[in-house]
Amino acid sequence: MTDFDVDLFVIGAGSGGVRAARIAAGYGARVAIAEEFRVGGTCVIRGCVPKKLMVYASRFRDEFDDAAGFGWTIPETAFDWPKLVAAKEREISRLSAIYRANLEKAGVAMIDSRAEIEDPNSIVLADGRRLSAKIILVATGGTPVLEPEIPGRELAITSNEVFDLPVMPPRLLIVGAGYISVEFASIFTRLGSKVAIASRGENVLRGFDDDMRCGVRDALVEEGVEMHFSHLPTRIEKIDGGLRVHLTSGLQLDVDQVMMATGRRPHTKGLGLERAGVKLDGVGAVIVDHFSQSNVKSIYAVGDVTNRIQLTPIAIREGHAFADTVFGDKPTAVDHAHVPTAVFTTPELGAVGLTEVEAREVCDCVDIYQASFRPLKATLSGRTEKTMMKIVVDGRSDVVLGVHILGEGAAELAQVLAIAIRLGAKKADFDATIAVHPTSAEELVTMRARTARFERATAGPEAPDAVDAEFLNG
Structure with missing residues (x-):
């Protein structure tokens, strides 16, 4: 029997990878996990958690406004963006440390490095070290895309950068009308920015119930968000004091920041998956079966990198089910129906x-x-x-x-x-x-x-x- 350095090597210490590593280690497996950025993944570092903290911050404006009707007299209020960003950073750093500590308590070897697949049972790290693994789990998540491909798109930001802007943009254009777009439109307009949305579609939140879509759209408009449906940017250029965005309608918008929120793609580029023979779909997602196994027997994938349902709880459930199946002798397929x-x-x-x-x-x-x-x-x-x-x-x-x-x-x-x-x-x-x-x-x-x-x-x-x-x- 071939002797491997580890029983399981996990690439990506986000929600799915961390859960899989901990549960597998609990079954007695020798586990190592590699992360090239920060432990916690998109959800903890630049997704769900910091976003929800900013949602809370934005809703205080409504609370202050509502208080007068209940007999309260509220003094003049002021919002401090750098203070919120600093508080957010302290919290996600705390959570990231907890994730790391839980991995260590479970006996998982933490490797702070980029890892790539060399062959179905081999991993190469950024410093050149090589490790062999009986099983490899890809849990690298997704990454936002800078689309459409237009001149000046490098001047725009994505949801990765929006949490750490040194200054809150007084004028913000968000391109796209999905959940990331409308959430940040709602956040920033309540914090005091003038927000506009530009989208190729005719409404927000494609895939949700039509009546709810209209309800979200109308609420955003009532709060002052400017909607430009069926129009996308054709060019972004620098001007004195900001950016000028040219839309397909011919309209020009002068803003301080442009945020692209037109979608996310599985983060598989350069991981060596093709070299190992792993099949990917048209958007680069790892094709897996109901047990998260790829066409290569030793390689599995969970979470957004498979492009099944891009939600953190799904990644966690898939990671747990993977560990139960492969190391717990309890074959478990995740039910993707009835997902709230x-x-x-x-x-x-x-x-x-x-x-x-x-x-x-x-x-x-x-x-x-x-x-x-x-x-x-x-x-x-x-x-x-x-x-x-x-x-x-x-x-x-x-x-x-x-x-x-x-x-x-x-x-x-x-x-x-x-x-x-x-x-x-x-x-x-x-x-x-x-x-x-x-x-x-x-x-x-x-x-x-x-x-x-x-x-x-x-x-x-x-x-x-x-x-x-x-x-x-x-």
Whole structure:
């Protein structure tokens, strides 16, 4: 039997790689993990955690404004961007140290170096050292792209750099309309920047429920975000005091910073995967099976580098399942259905399950229950913001297929609702549940009137694709 230096070598100490390394070590495997940047990966260092801290910072503006309606007198406020950046840095450094300490406690060898694959069982480090491994796990995540490829794009930044800007940009253009774009638009406009979004699409948040997409868009516009749909930059140039961006519409925008948020790609370039015979897809993602194994028997991959679902909890679950499968003798395939997600705009969007459009594609009868209301807090604060809720139901079986919420605490609700939907809860189960009053969440169990039904007619031999949609006003 061939003797390897380690049983498992993990490339990338982000959420998925760290979880896999710790669990594998717990099963008795000899494990080493390499990281070329900072332990913790995108989520901890330049993703979910620092972003959520900035979301909290941005929401204090609303709290200050709302306080007057509840009898509070608030003195003049001021925001200090460098102070927030420094506080953020202290927190992510603390978390990164915890990740490193947990790896050490588990007995994992930490290597602060870039690592590349030389062959199916060999790793070469940046200093030239070579290690052999029975199993190699690629957990290098994803990286933002600077697109479109236009003159001057090197003047733009991505979500990697936005957290550490020395000065908060008074004028910011964000290119793209996905969750990263709208989240930072919401953050910066509340912190005091003048924000614009430019996107090739006609709305924000492609892939989310259409009603929620419109709700997020309208909330951003109401806060002062300037929308330029169906328009992309053609050129970025330096001017005195900032940047000038030329759009396909012919419009010119003078801003202080341009942030590209047009997508992320698997971070596989230069890792040696092709040299080892690992198959990649068209965007560079490692192609894996249900157990995260590539076509090369000794090489696995988890997280964003596989481009399955780009969410931190997915990477963690896949990393754990990999270790259970390979080193724990417990074959485990991750179920990628019923995954809850959130968009941390203000108001925030929480969702789990199918959108209305997705449900109508797979079910012959879909019932919609929908509500829009002013939350109790807004009655005294004077805020016009509304909460939106939508329940998507299989009209034949009464099974709840999806729930979508736009409003305060939506992400927290989506997490809890995911349990019910995963267990196959029916609309009747929601209806039979006692409400907690007064809360916004009680609307989820008091929506009794169906607002719409979409029913596909039985197709006859002469009209196999015939579809009939019935809309009912509840």
